[in-house]
Amino acid sequence: MLTTLGILLLVLAVPVVLLLLWAIGAYNRLVTLRNRFKNAYAQIDVQLKRRYDLIPNLVETAKGYLAHERQTLEAVIQARNAAYAANQRAAANPGDAESMKGLTTAEAGLAGALGRLFAVAEAYPDLKANQNMLALQEELTSTENKIAFARQAFNDAVMTYNTARETFPTNLVAGAFNFAPAELFVVEQPEQREAPKVSFK
Amino acid sequence: MDFFDRQDRARQRTRVLVFWFGLAVVLTILAVYAVFALIFLGERGRFWDPNLFAGVSLGTALVVLLGSLVKILELSRGGGAVATMLGGTPVRPDTTDLYERRLLNVVEEMALASGIPAPQVYLLPQEEGINAFAAGLTTRDAAVGVTRGCLRLLTRDELQGVVAHEFSHILNGDMRLNLRLIGILNGLLVLTIIGRQLLRVRGGRSRGGREANVLPLIGLALVVIGGIGLLAGRLIKAAVSRQREYLADAAAVQFTRNPAGLAGALKKIGGLAAGSRLNTPRAEEASHLFFSNGLRESWLALFSTHPPLVERIRALDSQFDGRFPPVVAGAPPEAVAPPRRGLREVLPPPWAPAGAATLAGGTPAPAARVPAPQALAAAGQPQTVHLAYAQTLREQLPEELQVATRDPLGAAGLVLALVLSPDAAIRQRQVESLDRELAGPFLDAMGRLSAPVAAVPAAARLPLVMMAVPALRELSPGQYDLFTTLLQQLMESDEAIDLFEYALQRLVRRHLAPHFGERPRRVVQFYALTPLLGDCAVLLSALARVGADNEPEARAAFERGVARLGVSAPALRLLPLAECNLAHVDAALDRLEAASPAIHRRLLQACADTVSADGELTVREAELLRAIADALECPLPPFLEPA
Numbered sequence: 141m142l143t144t145l146g147i148l149l150l151v152l153a154v155p156v157v158l159l160l161l162w163a164i165g166a167y168n169r170l171v172t173l174r175n176r177f178k179n180a181y182a183q184i185d186v187q188l189k190r191r192y193d194l195i196p197n198l199v200e201t202a203k204g205y206l207a208h209e210r211q212t213l214e215a216v217i218q219a220r221n222a223a224y225a226a227n228q229r230a231a232a233n234p235g236d237a238e239s240m241k242g243l244t245t246a247e248a249g250l251a252g253a254l255g256r257l258f259a260v261a262e263a264y265p266d267l268k269a270n271q272n273m274l275a276l277q278e279e280l281t282s283t284e285n286k287i288a289f290a291r292q293a294f295n296d297a298v299m300t301y302n303t304a305r306e307t308f309p310t311n312l313v314a315g316a317f318n319f320a321p322a323e324l325f326v327v328e329q330p331e332q333r334e335a336p337k338v339s340f341k
Numbered sequence: 342m343d344f345f346d347r348q349d350r351a352r353q354r355t356r357v358l359v360f361w362f363g364l365a366v367v368l369t370i371l372a373v374y375a376v377f378a379l380i381f382l383g384e385r386g387r388f389w390d391p392n393l394f395a396g397v398s399l400g401t402a403l404v405v406l407l408g409s410l411v412k413i414l415e416l417s418r419g420g421g422a423v424a425t426m427l428g429g430t431p432v433r434p435d436t437t438d439l440y441e442r443r444l445l446n447v448v449e450e451m452a453l454a455s456g457i458p459a460p461q462v463y464l465l466p467q468e469e470g471i472n473a474f475a476a477g478l479t480t481r482d483a484a485v486g487v488t489r490g491c492l493r494l495l496t497r498d499e500l501q502g503v504v505a506h507e508f509s510h511i512l513n514g515d516m517r518l519n520l521r522l523i524g525i526l527n528g529l530l531v532l533t534i535i536g537r538q539l540l541r542v543r544g545g546r547s548r549g550g551r552e553a554n555v556l557p558l559i560g561l562a563l564v565v566i567g568g569i570g571l572l573a574g575r576l577i578k579a580a581v582s583r584q585r586e587y588l589a590d591a592a593a594v595q596f597t598r599n600p601a602g603l604a605g606a607l608k609k610i611g612g613l614a615a616g617s618r619l620n621t622p623r624a625e626e627a628s629h630l631f632f633s634n635g636l637r638e639s640w641l642a643l644f645s646t647h648p649p650l651v652e653r654i655r656a657l658d659s660q661f662d663g664r665f666p667p668v669v670a671g672a673p674p675e676a677v678a679p680p681r682r683g684l685r686e687v688l689p690p691p692w693a694p695a696g697a698a699t700l701a702g703g704t705p706a707p708a709a710r711v712p713a714p715q716a717l718a719a720a721g722q723p724q725t726v727h728l729a730y731a732q733t734l735r736e737q738l739p740e741e742l743q744v745a746t747r748d749p750l751g752a753a754g755l756v757l758a759l760v761l762s763p764d765a766a767i768r769q770r771q772v773e774s775l776d777r778e779l780a781g782p783f784l785d786a787m788g789r790l791s792a793p794v795a796a797v798p799a800a801a802r803l804p805l806v807m808m809a810v811p812a813l814r815e816l817s818p819g820q821y822d823l824f825t826t827l828l829q830q831l832m833e834s835d836e837a838i839d840l841f842e843y844a845l846q847r848l849v850r851r852h853l854a855p856h857f858g859e860r861p862r863r864v865v866q867f868y869a870l871t872p873l874l875g876d877c878a879v880l881l882s883a884l885a886r887v888g889a890d891n892e893p894e895a896r897a898a899f900e901r902g903v904a905r906l907g908v909s910a911p912a913l914r915l916l917p918l919a920e921c922n923l924a925h926v927d928a929a930l931d932r933l934e935a936a937s938p939a940i941h942r943r944l945l946q947a948c949a950d951t952v953s954a955d956g957e958l959t960v961r962e963a964e965l966l967r968a969i970a971d972a973l974e975c976p977l978p979p980f981l982e983p984a
Contacts, residue, residue: 147396149400150396150399150400153400153404154403157404157407161407161411164411165411168415171425172422172425175425179430179431179815180815180817182433183433183748183749183815186433186435186436186437186748187748282789285750285782285785285786286748286750286751288782289749289750289782289820290749290750292817292819292820293749293815293816293817293820294817295817296817296818296819296820297817300818
């Protein structure tokens with residue numbers, strides 16, 4: 141009688157304890173993965189901010205030469221400000237579908253505006269030879285590379301998280317504790333997948 | 342007592358602890374059985390029932406062991422996991438915040454001075470008190486965390502004192518012990534948690550009238566027994582911790598030679614309303630990891646994990662009158678170390694050939710030649726000169742390289758550039774052998790950095806790699822795989838066997854592996870040299886052949902090493918080149934890593950004797966030895982010219 145109770149307790153307790161331990165493990169893993177992609181976004185954030193800081197300098201330098209291209213210059217500044225705001229929203233909540241899409245659109249707009257600026261600059265040899273401009277364009281290219289690299293890292297982390305979130309049996313834990321799906325940071329048009337052309341050759 | 346003895350001691354302490362824990366579990370089982378026996382057997386007047394005893398002991402042991410095991414497994418993910426558990430967020434290597442930058446600089450200087458890559462740095466942003474911790478199992482997965490108050494309120498010197506205190510925990514092997522303590526206590530905690538749950542079970546539809554009330558009774562017993570066990574555990578924990586704290590304070594002063602810094606930090610804790618208290622609910626289980634008492638002052642000194650503040654300060658500053666000055670927030674920090682007594686002006690670049698400049702006034706400079714017998718003297722015990730040297734070294738690295746170490750892409754390019762052959766023609770072939778399509782961004786970064794890297798002298802190459810490690814932790818797993826593949830390809834396309842370059846890339850991979858899924862296993866498997874003789878032969882042969890131009894020289898070098906090892910066996914013979922190539926060395930180091938610290942000491946000394954052609958190590962040989970020492974979990978500070 142007594143030992144049956146003991147055995148019964150044990151038989152009941154062991155699976156429950158094991159299940160509990162597994163759930164704790166799965167939960168911790170999801171949290172780790174979520175932290176990882178959020179941290180990976182910080183990497184993008186640093187580089188994007190660096191680029192947003194470079195662009196006003198670029199416009200300032202170009203201004204002296206491109207007196208007749210005010211519209212192009214203003215478009216760049218506007219696109220830069222829009223992208224800056226979009227990044228702030230995304231950085232506050234990385235992986236959130238809406239803010240990531242907003243950032244994608246804003247970044248595409250900025251890339252387009254920069255592309256037009258550089259196309260226009262083609263016609264101004266003095267600007268092309270300006271030392272400041274050369275330094276800025278080098279800096280911009282290197283920042284673009286770092287952004288692309290950081291974006292890859294972020295997307296990898298998001299993919300791992302999403303996979304863990306969706307696959308059985310972790311999805312049970314994810315569902316119970318509201319682990320929302322995360323959105324990738326993509327660059328929209330294939331022609332803009334490349335860094336904006338900043339070569340003046 | 343040197344570094345290796347202290348490592349052995351730390352291990353012994355863990356064993357003693359496990360013994361106490363085993364004892365506690367046995368006592369707990371007996372106590373639980375006694376309760377069960379009273380409840381179920383009491384009326385029959387007979388207190389021994391083997392079946393009941395088997396059930397009870399199995400159940401209790403299972404619960405306690407499982408509870409401990411789960412926690413230990415959770416913590417074995419490394420210092421980062423502990424930091425996250427405590428609410429920490431990583432401080433990014435490329436941060437632009439001045440306070441964070443200063444913290445990273447302080448940590449990096451200490452790491453370079455101790456001969457380890459910088460640990461991960463975490464900030465506890467919710468904590469306004471002044472406190473800090475170090476956690477991890479080895480130097481490879483160590484994390485240092487500081488509270489917001491610590492970051493904002495301390496001066497650079499004080500911050501340095503606190504970080505030096507934490508480094509001493511890292512270098513002394515205290516961290517492993519500390520994490521084990523958390524795990525062990527968790528097992529007993531689980532017992533009380535289960536007891537608490539059982540207490541809530543109200544009598545259900547049980548057939549017998551009596552048995553319905555038994556569960557809460559058992560629960561109560563479990564709570565009490567577990568509670569007593571926990572209490573005892575905390576006493577042990579506090580006793581171990583208090584003693585370690587004094588030692589760490591002493592080591593920190595030895596490191597920075599600046600008692601005022603550490604004392605200043607402790608005084609600020611005393612003067613601050615928030616003190617060193619922590620808000621996180623997990624503060625109790627991790628209290629012994631911290632720099633200063635994170636809980637409210639205990640009513641009983643026995644339970645306090647830290648010695649009283651005033652006593653710690655008096656040990657550093659005998660003039661202290663016990664009155665804490667009020668804390669005012671300091672001026673915004675200077676990120677860069679203030680020049681030490683005008684040192685910067687008189688200092689030649691660290692890699693200036695010794696003798697070219699007059700090295701007056703104890704100015705640190707890398708030693709041109711180190712006598713081989715003294716090679717291990719400073720292991721795990723960095724001194725003030727090492728710190729000063731690390732500061733100047735960092736400042737004098739080209740700006741471009743410093744910046745590159747801070748972002749993942751730059752750091753990856755830097756390490757790839759560092760393992761490129763010094764020979765331009767071979768370098769060209771190496772780069773061409775890589776797959777451009779696959780490796781695009783890495784190759785661009787490498788190409789940009791290969792020129793400045795080529796100009797970096799031997800003494801600064803290892804430190805550069807160590808500086809790059811924190812940023813490399815930010816690679817995604819996919820990028821990390823690609824990066825290691827490229828490293829591997831570069832090593833293989835190098836026609837000459839360059840052991841130093843090999844050691845650099847091994848160091849990088851070793852320190853990154855824990856961040857990319859591989860758990861650091863550092864179980865000592867070998868306490869005797871005999872099963873490792875073959876591996877010793879591989880390592881010493883490779884080292885002997887690197888420095889030697891011909892067979893007799895190689896043989897002589899090898900014999901020197903074997904003589905130091907103090908063993909003669911047929912397995913210890915000079916191997917032909919084909920049997921001690923990099924793949925063999927790699928496998929040998931993997932096995933040698935699992936030897937005890939005492940064996941590591943003998944082996945490293947043998948390595949030092951082998952690589953030194955004439956009883957003295959040149960800079961390059963010394964750096965090679967440092968890189969190998971890292972593979973054997975033995976941080977060697979840079980070798981410096983005696984003042």
